[in-house]
Amino acid sequence: MSTSAFFTDSLAVMQRTVEVTEQVAEPQDIVEQFEVDRCAAFINKHEFTKVGLQFPDDLLHVSATLASVLQSKISATVFILGDTSYGSCCVDEVAAQHAGSDAIIHFGPACLSTTKRFPVLYVFGRGRIDLEKCCESFQSLICDRNQHVLVLSDVIYSHAMDELQARFQEDYPNAVFSSIDSTPTVSPQDTRTGSSLSGVEGLDCQCNSGTCCSKGQSKETASSSATSKEETGDQKDEERTKGEVEGKDLMKGESLVKENGKCRFCGRTLDLKPGTSLEDYAVFYVGAESRTLTNFMMVLNKCTFYTFDPTTCCGRQETLNVNRALMRRYHLIEKAKDANVVGILAGTLGVANYLDIISHLKRLLKHAGKKSYVFAVGKLNVPKLANFMEVDVYVLVACPENSLVDSKEFYRPVVTPFEMEIACNEAREWTGEYITDFQTLLPGSSGHVVIPASSNSSERTDVSLVTGKLRSLGTREDDDDGDNRLMGRSCDAGALVSRDEPLTVSNVHKNASEYLMGRTWQGLEQKLGETPVTKATEGRKGIAAGYTHEET
Known part of the structure; x- marks a missing residue:
């Protein structure tokens, strides 16, 4: 029987055309919206020879035209970075290093995370906004003109902040408007030697002095420093914390770095009124619903939020139940406390100090008696993480x-470094504050909490709020097996442990290889040396619906 009644003919599939509505952008509009002249001046001033242009997916339709217009104004070579390794808001330094780039120009929305390997110029674009309707929404939502108001915006609307400030400066004397510095984030002189692929491993120090961390030292010095740091552990962390926290104020766990009387918060500069903190302000946000807004609402969870969406010209008071969201996150913290095996997901290779936070998490998990494995899986999705059944929770x-x-x-929950630290560090308590910037957790930062010395060698027990069972945290001195000690259990490896459920037992494995041997399916069998060598033959042609050698 012919299969044509059930499947489309293979030739029809190959020759089929798809109707696509192409968005055509005029070169003149591109020059104005994406500041091409400013990009050309940045490249010519620093004499770069090869520059990467990074675009998010929703701007790829203008990438070729923009690159062509920019190329006509400079002598350097430009190339397009389209598919980013991780989030499009982050600078893709790894892809730029593979291409031998001297600098990166990042177009579109950005998270403004600190980078160190390349000079980076941010070009946010100029999002369209009706300032009249924005002012009307501001006045209708905020009736008290003496109220302290913090005006934040998505980066694509940052160009309108100066005009908004000029309109409200007299009527709202306590309003504070944020500003974003889009100048190059790193001095080119400090990074021209840092474009080698060794930077991917985080081995090159990109600070001004070259001596701020072990990355700027020689291999021998760095190795000895790493060894001594592992030996002293949290004592050095505590010393660094006491010596470097000066000049930083802690509010909701975010570091407010004071510079000339101003504060920096989430990549934005704020000039707060004297005697006030961020908690004293209501927030007026200009932009659509996005991850940026969610991040602000989680961090400033005690502030009232008002938003104006320029795409719909509608303003409203946000009714998102932040408390409920925090309760969900606390549930994930309890899941992390129950976990024995933790997977550390490297979700970025471009944000500064990502290797430091991974090392900090590994040390923290070891103190808590948990096993940890590091995964670099690129962009997260459900099938990728479902491959590792032995992992109880990911960070x-x-x-x-x-x-x-x-x-x-997801098959297993995914938590943040802050949530994992609450789960494993008994010195950090859940107070309702929330930290999304992992750099605040590192030694020397305002949000760092030193692991108590008592937790280094003692086993603690409490009751899980998820399962209602007794669980143990920390290591035991009387465990002979190091791997078993990491599991935080006193039973022998391979012993059967009752889980209280009827007819259910769990096998406690002391390492990943033993867990793999217990699986019914261990992956494809290599059979090295057992497969005979044969001559290559021509394979099948066509598609699965109907190969060329099959009879129709």
Whole structure:
């Protein structure tokens, strides 16, 4: 019987055309919206020879035209970075290093995370906004003209902040307008030697002095420093914390770095009124619903939020139940406390100090008696993480806007470094504050909490709020097996442990190889040396619906 009644003919599939509505952008509009002249001046001033142009998916339709217009104004070579390794808001330094780039120009929305390997110029674009309707929404939502108001915006609307400030400066004297510095984030002189692929491993120090960390030292010095740091552990962390926290104020766990009387918050500069903190302000946000807004609402969870969406010209008071969202995150913290095996997901290779937070998490998990494995899987999806059944929970190391993952569909929950630290560090308590920037957790930052010395060698027990069972945290001195000690259990490896459910037992494995041997399916069998060598033959042609050698 012919299969044509059930499948489309293979030739029809190959020759089929698809109707696509192409968005055509005029070169003159591109020059104005994406500041091509400013990009050309940046390249010519620093004499770059090869520059990467990074675009998010929704701007790829203008990427070729923009690159062509920019190329006509400079002598350097430009190339397009389209498919980013991780989030499109982060600078893809790894792809640029593979291409031998001297600098990166990042177009579109950005998380403004700190980078170190390349000079980076941010071009946000100029999003369309009706300032009259925005002002009307501001006045209708905020009736008290003496109220302290913090005006934040999505980066694509940052160009309108100066005009909004000029309109409200007299009527709202306590309003504070944020500003974003889009100048190059790193001095080119400090990075021209840092474009080698060794930077992917984080081995090159890109600071001004070259001596701020072990990355700028020689291999021998760096090795000895790493060894001594592992030996002293949290004592050095505490010393660094006491010595470097000066000049930083902690509010909701975010570091407010004071510069000339101003504060920096989430990549934005704020000039707060004297005697006030961020908690004293209501927030007026200009932009659509996005990860940026979610990040602000989670961090400033005690502030009232008002928003104006320029695409719909509608303003409203946000009714998102932040408390409910925090309760969901606390449930994930309890899941992390129950976990024995933790997967550390490298969700970025471009944000500064990502290797430091991974090392910090590994040390923290070891103190808590949990096993940890590091995974570099690129962009997250459900099938990728479902391959590792032995992992109980994942912790994602990413930029603040990509850290909050809704893991309802995932086989295992995904938490942030802050949530994992609450789960494993008994000195850090859940107070309702929330931190999305992992750099705030590192030693020397305002949000760093040193692991108590008592937790290094003692086993603690409490009751899980998820399962209602007794669980143990920390290591035991009387465990002979190091791997068994990491599991935080006193039973012998391979012993059967009752889980209280009827007819259900669990095998406690002391390492990943033993867990793999217990699987019914261990992957494809290589059979090295058992397969005879044969001559290559021509394979099948066509598609699965009907190969060329099959009779129709």
